[in-house]
Amino acid sequence: MTSLADPVPGGRPGEPGRAAALTAELTERGVRGIVLAYVDTAGVTRVKTVPTARLESAVTRGVGMSPVFDTFLADDSVVTTDVLGGPDGDLRLYPDLDRLVVLAGQPGWAWAPVDRISQEGERHPGCARTFLRRTVARAAERYGLAFRAAIEVEWAAGLDSAPPGEFVPAVSGPAYGAIRQVELGDCAADLLAAFAAQDVAVDQVHPEYAAGQFEVSVGALDPVAAADRSVLVRQTIRAVARRHGLRVSFAPAVSAEGVGNGGHLHLSSWRDGRNLHAGGERRYGMTPEAESFAAGVLARLPALTAVTAPSPASYLRLRPSQWAGVFTAWGHETREAALRMVTGTSGRADQDANMEVKPVDLAANPYLALGCVIAAGLDGVDRGLSLPEEITGDPARHGPDEAAARGVRRLPRSLPEAVEEFRADEVLRAALGPVLADAVIAVRLGEAAAVAGFDDARVAAAYRWVY
Numbered sequence: 001m002t003s004l005a006d007p008v009p010g011g012r013p014g015e016p017g018r019a020a021a022l023t024a025e026l027t028e029r030g031v032r033g034i035v036l037a038y039v040d041t042a043g044v045t046r047v048k049t050v051p052t053a054r055l056e057s058a059v060t061r062g063v064g065m066s067p068v069f070d071t072f073l074a075d076d077s078v079v080t081t082d083v084l085g086g087p088d089g090d091l092r093l094y095p096d097l098d099r100l101v102v103l104a105g106q107p108g109w110a111w112a113p114v115d116r117i118s119q120e121g122e123r124h125p126g127c128a129r130t131f132l133r134r135t136v137a138r139a140a141e142r143y144g145l146a147f148r149a150a151i152e153v154e155w156a157a158g159l160d161s162a163p164p165g166e167f168v169p170a171v172s173g174p175a176y177g178a179i180r181q182v183e184l185g186d187c188a189a190d191l192l193a194a195f196a197a198q199d200v201a202v203d204q205v206h207p208e209y210a211a212g213q214f215e216v217s218v219g220a221l222d223p224v225a226a227a228d229r230s231v232l233v234r235q236t237i238r239a240v241a242r243r244h245g246l247r248v249s250f251a252p253a254v255s256a257e258g259v260g261n262g263g264h265l266h267l268s269s270w271r272d273g274r275n276l277h278a279g280g281e282r283r284y285g286m287t288p289e290a291e292s293f294a295a296g297v298l299a300r301l302p303a304l305t306a307v308t309a310p311s312p313a314s315y316l317r318l319r320p321s322q323w324a325g326v327f328t329a330w331g332h333e334t335r336e337a338a339l340r341m342v343t344g345t346s347g348r349a350d351q352d353a354n355m356e357v358k359p360v361d362l363a364a365n366p367y368l369a370l371g372c373v374i375a376a377g378l379d380g381v382d383r384g385l386s387l388p389e390e391i392t393g394d395p396a397r398h399g400p401d402e403a404a405a406r407g408v409r410r411l412p413r414s415l416p417e418a419v420e421e422f423r424a425d426e427v428l429r430a431a432l433g434p435v436l437a438d439a440v441i442a443v444r445l446g447e448a449a450a451v452a453g454f455d456d457a458r459v460a461a462a463y464r465w466v467y
């Protein structure tokens with residue numbers, strides 16, 4: 001286990017000088033408190049907040065929080081593993097000062113992601129952010145690889161004045177329609193201003209397919225920063241929307257029917273500043289290593305689903321022909337393939353080429369999802385895997401025999417099915433380590449048990465407002 005003697009990026013205990021200077025600057029800017037955020041195993045963002053004057057103390061000594069949240073469910077009940085879930089113990093939350101942002105959509109507040117560290121100064125084996133950082137460091141040390149990642153964020157805008165628990169779309173009009181853009185225009189403009197003030201590089205914001213649905217795509221960063229950014233983007237959307245009388249849902253399925261909210265993950269692997277997904281001799285410019293990386297991800301998609309689609313509501317979204325990518329297939333710019341090779345505009349492939357993993361939603365803990373996808377890719381590199389034949393069109397149109405002949409499988413249709421795949425996956429479990437792997441299994445089975453006997457509408461309702 002790593003100790004605090006190793007550098008903790010950002011919130012380095014023993015950096016009181018930096019924290020003091022920052023405290024003065026934040027106070028000057030009218031920041032009253034800092035939101036300290038992390039994402040639990042179930043995918044719920046949990047926070048503590050401290051007054052700005054306590055930042056220095058938070059940076060040097062951390063802020064207490066029980067480890068019990070590692071096995072919290074989305075409905076705030078608790079399951080247990082051999083080592084997690086009891087009432088004992090405490091952890092310290094250390095804010096990462098490199099990622100501290102003054103929140104433009106929540107005047108008076110700043111925000112920072114945290115690492116969770118034991119009272120003795122050991123890294124907590126259940127800390128998802130530490131897991132992702134460890135995975136990225138392993139890729140650098142062992143393979144000389146670095147990554148760039150971005151997580152798309154889809155959300156449904158509902159009226160805050162709707163009866164509690166209900167979703168009433170805040171905008172009307174067709175998918176991708178100008179009507180929706182006009183109806184959300186003031187809020188979207190404030191959102192763009194908030195993102196700009198927070199240094200979140202936005203590629204685009206647009207009305208999406210489902211009722212009240214929008215999407216924002218942001219620029220790629222190193223994986224830990226990309227996961228942090230995904231949490232910050234949601235905090236920002238929620239806060240700005242609220243000031244416009246809107247309530248937002250990032251749930252995989254806001255309603256039982258129709259297209260859901262995805263959290264597609266874009267990832268490229270790099271060596272020595274070169275994008276390995278461009279300029280290579282394999283299909284669509286992939287280098288052999290990028291192809292093996294992609295093939296490793298493709299091979300493990302059924303087990304990855306337990307991490308990337310972690311909610312019972314995820315399986316309302318993961319249905320064929322709804323752009324969620326529910327078959328183990330890859331293609332070039334193919335919207336129904338679980339793995340889509342994106343080559344970008346001609347002339348920019350060396351910057352833009354990446355792979356998009358679609359069966360990912362925003363119930364997923366972004367640190368666990370990115371770390372597990374990277375671990376799967378690295379295993380593909382280890383094994384020198386090649387990609388099978390690509391697909392075009394919707395795999396759903398193939399009968400079972402043809403699909404089997406092409407090696408195309410439907411991803412798990414339920415959380416318990418996904419858990420069975422995950423349980424059998426030694427590579428993912430080893431990457432996570434036993435504490436986190438057991439937490440994933442216990443929490444997923446707990447979520448499945450919590451909705452046993454529910455019909456689809458009740459499942460959608462149970463998770464509509466928690467992520």
Ligand SMILES: NC(=O)CC[C@H](N)C(=O)O
Pocket residue numbers: 154209259260261262263317322323324325358
């Ligand atoms: N444009 C899109 O890619 C839509 C994605 C879709 N909403 C999903 O659930 O993944």
